[in-house]
Amino acid sequence: MSSAISLRHVVKHYRRGKESVEVLHDLSLEIPAGEFVSLMGPSGSGKTTILNLVGGLDSCNSGEVIVGGEHLETLSGGQLTKWRGHNIGFVFQFYNLMPMLSAAANVELPLLLTSLSKSERQRRVAVALEIVGLKDRASHKPGEMSGGQQQRVGIARAIVADPAILLCDEPTGDLDRASADEILTLLQQLNRQQGKTILMVTHDPKAADHATRRLEMDKGQLIERVLVGA
Amino acid sequence: MIRQIFIVCALNFKSLPRRFWTSMVIVVGLGATVGVLLSMLSLTTGMQQAILHSGDPGRAIVVSAGSDSEGQSVITRAMAPLIVDAPGIAKDKDGKPLADKAATMGVPVLRKDGTKGYTTMRGLGTKGLALRPELKLVAGRFFQPGRREMMVGRGAQSLYKGMNIGDKVILPGGEWPIVGVFSTGDLMEGQLVGDADTLMTATHHANYNAVLVRLKSMDSFDTFKKALSTNPALSVTAQRHSDWYKRVSSESTIGLVILAYIVGAVMAIGALFGCLNTLYAAVSARGREIATLRALGFSAFPVAVSVIIEGVVLAVAGAAIGAAIAWTLYDGKRDAFGNIIFFLTVSPATVGLGIFWAMLVALLGGLLPSIRAARRPVVDALRAT
Amino acid sequence: MKYFPLVWAAIMRKPARAILTLLSVMIAFTLFGLTIGMNATFTTMAKNARADRVYVGARFGGDMSLAMAAQMAQIPGVSMVAYTNGLNGYHQEKKNKVYAMMADAKLADTLTEWPITRAQWDMLQKNRTGILISRQQATLWHLKPGDDFVIASPQHPRGDGQPWKLRVLDIVGDVGYMSGGYILGNYDYFNKSLPLAKQDKVDQYFVQAGDPTHSADLAQKVDDHFANSTIPTQSITEKAALDVSNVGIDISAVDRDIALAGMFMVLFLTANGIAQSVRERFAEFATLKTIGFSDNGVMALVFLEAAIPCLLGAALGVGLASWITTVLPRLFPPGQGVPIPMMTPSVYLWAIFSASAVALISAVLPAMRLKRMDIATALSGR
Numbered sequence: 003m004s005s006a007i008s009l010r011h012v013v014k015h016y017r018r019g020k021e022s023v024e025v026l027h028d029l030s031l032e033i034p035a036g037e038f039v040s041l042m043g044p045s046g047s048g049k050t051t052i053l054n055l056v057g058g059l060d061s062c063n064s065g066e067v068i069v070g071g072e073h074l075e076t077l078s079g080g081q082l083t084k085w086r087g088h089n090i091g092f093v094f095q096f097y098n099l100m101p102m103l104s105a106a107a108n109v110e111l112p113l114l115l116t117s118l119s120k121s122e123r124q125r126r127v128a129v130a131l132e133i134v135g136l137k138d139r140a141s142h143k144p145g146e147m148s149g150g151q152q153q154r155v156g157i158a159r160a161i162v163a164d165p166a167i168l169l170c171d172e173p174t175g176d177l178d179r180a181s182a183d184e185i186l187t188l189l190q191q192l193n194r195q196q197g198k199t200i201l202m203v204t205h206d207p208k209a210a211d212h213a214t215r216r217l218e219m220d221k222g223q224l225i226e227r228v229l230v231g232a
Numbered sequence: 233m234i235r236q237i238f239i240v241c242a243l244n245f246k247s248l249p250r251r252f253w254t255s256m257v258i259v260v261g262l263g264a265t266v267g268v269l270l271s272m273l274s275l276t277t278g279m280q281q282a283i284l285h286s287g288d289p290g291r292a293i294v295v296s297a298g299s300d301s302e303g304q305s306v307i308t309r310a311m312a313p314l315i316v317d318a319p320g321i322a323k324d325k326d327g328k329p330l331a332d333k334a335a336t337m338g339v340p341v342l343r344k345d346g347t348k349g350y351t352t353m354r355g356l357g358t359k360g361l362a363l364r365p366e367l368k369l370v371a372g373r374f375f376q377p378g379r380r381e382m383m384v385g386r387g388a389q390s391l392y393k394g395m396n397i398g399d400k401v402i403l404p405g406g407e408w409p410i411v412g413v414f415s416t417g418d419l420m421e422g423q424l425v426g427d428a429d430t431l432m433t434a435t436h437h438a439n440y441n442a443v444l445v446r447l448k449s450m451d452s453f454d455t456f457k458k459a460l461s462t463n464p465a466l467s468v469t470a471q472r473h474s475d476w477y478k479r480v481s482s483e484s485t486i487g488l489v490i491l492a493y494i495v496g497a498v499m500a501i502g503a504l505f506g507c508l509n510t511l512y513a514a515v516s517a518r519g520r521e522i523a524t525l526r527a528l529g530f531s532a533f534p535v536a537v538s539v540i541i542e543g544v545v546l547a548v549a550g551a552a553i554g555a556a557i558a559w560t561l562y563d564g565k566r567d568a569f570g571n572i573i574f575f576l577t578v579s580p581a582t583v584g585l586g587i588f589w590a591m592l593v594a595l596l597g598g599l600l601p602s603i604r605a606a607r608r609p610v611v612d613a614l615r616a617t
Numbered sequence: 618m619k620y621f622p623l624v625w626a627a628i629m630r631k632p633a634r635a636i637l638t639l640l641s642v643m644i645a646f647t648l649f650g651l652t653i654g655m656n657a658t659f660t661t662m663a664k665n666a667r668a669d670r671v672y673v674g675a676r677f678g679g680d681m682s683l684a685m686a687a688q689m690a691q692i693p694g695v696s697m698v699a700y701t702n703g704l705n706g707y708h709q710e711k712k713n714k715v716y717a718m719m720a721d722a723k724l725a726d727t728l729t730e731w732p733i734t735r736a737q738w739d740m741l742q743k744n745r746t747g748i749l750i751s752r753q754q755a756t757l758w759h760l761k762p763g764d765d766f767v768i769a770s771p772q773h774p775r776g777d778g779q780p781w782k783l784r785v786l787d788i789v790g791d792v793g794y795m796s797g798g799y800i801l802g803n804y805d806y807f808n809k810s811l812p813l814a815k816q817d818k819v820d821q822y823f824v825q826a827g828d829p830t831h832s833a834d835l836a837q838k839v840d841d842h843f844a845n846s847t848i849p850t851q852s853i854t855e856k857a858a859l860d861v862s863n864v865g866i867d868i869s870a871v872d873r874d875i876a877l878a879g880m881f882m883v884l885f886l887t888a889n890g891i892a893q894s895v896r897e898r899f900a901e902f903a904t905l906k907t908i909g910f911s912d913n914g915v916m917a918l919v920f921l922e923a924a925i926p927c928l929l930g931a932a933l934g935v936g937l938a939s940w941i942t943t944v945l946p947r948l949f950p951p952g953q954g955v956p957i958p959m960m961t962p963s964v965y966l967w968a969i970f971s972a973s974a975v976a977l978i979s980a981v982l983p984a985m986r987l988k989r990m991d992i993a994t995a996l997s998g999r
Contacts, residue, residue, distance in 0.1 A: 256889070265882075303679070506882065
């Protein structure tokens with residue numbers, strides 16, 4: 003299996019006032035296509051940074067970031083944006099939906115950037131909503147939905163353009179146990195049935211259970227957690 | 233209650249810097265509105281002041297019935313003695329009535345900035361100068377009766393070309409040289425004066441335009457007026473000189489005044505909507521602060537009042553700035569409308585009007601937001617992010 | 618376009634703010650329309666001014682004599698001379714001022730561009746006591762064809778002492794520079810009915826120049842001819858007469874300044890609104906960027922969010938101004954009208970230009986902030 007995501011000798015530091023804080027020192031990571039990887043670790047350990055690097059939202063100071071065969075460190079801002087629209091789906095902790103748009107309109111957003119016809123866009127939106135189980139909520143606004151339902155809209159939006167990779171930043175962080183489980187099952191389904199590669203940052207140990215591979219960040223180092231009694 | 237209002241307002245103004253730019257919307261809106269209003273009114277106020285300043289209530293002017301201006305009026309040589317002999321007129325040291333038969337005509341002139349204008353040439357009779365103690369010689373000499381020569385007023389000299397002593401003005405029958413400059417402290421400073429009979433001969437006019445008299449006393453006007461109106465040989469109207477000018481003033485300026493208020497009102501409405509917007513936003517931004525006060529025991533009324541006061545203070549500040557700009561740009565500038573030379577005036581009265589206007593807008597604009605501030609459930613506001 | 622729902626949702630996020638902004642913009646553009654429209658009227662009037670017409674009046678006020686007509690016609694370069702004498706009076710009450718131009722027959726041949734048909738001009742000759750009345754005046758006095766219009770005039774009394782009873786023959790169109798409208802009557806009838814001492818007077822001569830390019834010279838020639846006579850003249854070409862900047866107070870500059878003040882007010886309001894809206898929705902814009910919207914795309918969204926209320930407000934405002942011009946004459950006392958503003962295509966173009974400029978300037982700073990935004994920080998800000 004070829005690697006969907008490759009980080010090689012990545013170094014990333016942030017400027018905090020006059021100080022420079024090194025978050026990632028010489029980090030390397032290979033994620034084959036079709037894997038569902040969970041990434042845990044204390045705050046500030048750099049897990050969100052890894053997510054942002056893979057998603058092209060941030061760039062490293064040195065090293066290589068190769069996603070889907072593309073060397074992200076060589077792309078310009080504009081090229082990264084375009085690439086991102088085709089290849090990545092983001093799922094956020096606080097959903098980041100547009101409050102004034104209906105669920106369907108929210109899901110349609112990534113497709114507005116394509117040249118698909120209106121009817122084609124609407125078809126794909128319906129399919130995405132069907133997958134997440136919200137077909138009958140298409141015309142509802144986020145304010146009319148529960149947290150779990152909003153996150154499902156968020157996932158529908160993330161998959162509507164059929165990207166190969168899903169990046170999830172604490173997707174269950176704001177949900178109660180029941181809703182969290184629903185979301186994680188959904189992600190699992192997307193991984194197993196649609197073959198989507200998923201990299202999920204989380205605090206929740208139960209969330210990590212749903213993944214096929216567990217990683218931990220500790221002081222900038224990646225540690226693999228082997229499944230015990232799978 | 234008053235104490236509560238003070239405290240809430242003080243708190244409100246402390247948080248105002250955070251809402252600086254939104255608050256500036258009110259200041260700019262009212263500044264523009266009041267600035268435009270006062271600029272337009274500077275024209276009308278200046279004109280009105282110049283005109284009203286010119287009427288002496290101790291004098292009366294007699295014109296033919298139905299005339300709106302001296303130029304339209306015709307007083308024949310037959311009518312004149314009847315008017316001059318009427319009761320109520322003061323007498324001069326020779327015992328003759330202080331009455332002057334005057335002739336006027338319009339004279340086109342060129343302003344110093346090149347635009348066209350016109351002024352009035354006033355022919356004074358024998359008693360013309362005695363009737364006008366305010367007329368003083370500033371330079372040169374008085375015109376001589378019977379000679380084709382004239383004097384110019386200070387205002388005319390400063391505004392028009394070719395008005396210096398020695399210059400010649402084209403009139404019917406030839407050119408008349410300017411021999412002197414006079415001042416009167418009123419409208420006449422924008423005009424030219426000469427001898428009435430000479431003027432009438434040169435223009436081939438047989439008739440006078442008006443008769444100006446000095447009343448024996450302020451109260452003799454009624455006697456004078458009655459004598460003229462009951463005389464079947466005369467069809468004339470008598471008015472106090474001050475009343476005459478009041479009418480002229482309102483007629484000249486009414487169109488512009490209406491226009492100024494229309495423009496001011498329209499802009500005020502625009503500013504009103506801006507005001508509403510800002511104050512709604514302010515209430516929103518202060519949500520938590522207001523809710524906390526309410527929870528602590530402050531009643532709704534001071535909260536509502538604080539919103540309105542915020543609006544009023546900002547609006548008045550804007551109005552003051554607008555007035556200051558209008559004053560700096562326009563006040564004191566000389567201008568002329570027809571033959572009326574005046575100074576653009578941003579008077580204290582108009583500034584007061586502007587501020588009142590602004591307060592009105594703020595009161596209207598603050599009403600709805602203040603109600604919302606008072607009515608918003610405390611619990612919701614505390615929970616809101 | 619497909620992005621419209623997104624922009625609309627952004628605008629309507631705070632409906633009260635959107636509506637108030639729209640209303641404020643609309644009001645400012647109403648003022649804009651009225652002032653710039655008035656300037657458009659002046660420009661049109663000056664542009665349409667007849668190059669070959671010279672107005673001749675008495676230099677020092679008062680009336681001219683009929684005898685001057687023959688002399689004027691002899692001046693080389695003059696192709697036609699027509700004249701009017703004015704009837705100055707009032708209708709019923711002294712404050713209802715009326716001014717009627719009692720015209721000689723040749724006026725029909727010189728005022729050919731006025732909206733009066735040959736048949737209508739002929740009516741004046743066939744019915745000597747008749748008048749043609751323009752629409753604005755007809756509305757003012759509530760007159761229709763066939764009505765009698767009684768004018769009392771202390772200044773121009775009839776020889777027999779009666780007031781003037783004139784019959785309305787027809788209603789004709791208004792002319793731009795005749796603010797408040799006009800009334801035309803028959804000179805001959807008017808002249809013969811006056812007392813002897815007031816007969817054969819003229820208050821305005823209309824001289825037509827054979828060569829339009831030299832009408833200014835012709836005006837000077839007329840003045841030179843009468844300079845030493847008993848009634849010196851002051852002549853002016855129509856082009857010069859309609860040049861507004863030449864009159865004392867430069868009204869077109871005043872109009873422009875008022876319009877600018879209104880635009881400044883609107884600019885502030887809009888800029889503030891957009892800045893606030895963008896600030897509130899920073900995370901939303903960040904999300905759009907993660908989805909794949911480009912920097913330019915996001916900036917375009919902000920610009921559209923500013924442009925839609927501005928352009929809509931401009932359209933509504935100028936439309937409202939257009940409606941106001943129909944009631945404008947009623948706001949002023951008779952005889953004190955202002956030129957009616959016209960919403961010409963150029964006015965609309967200026968409105969669109971101004972609205973776009975306001976939107977652009979308002980959107981610039983917030984858009985720049987979005988461009989420079991660090992997506993990662995913006996997203997983590999939640």
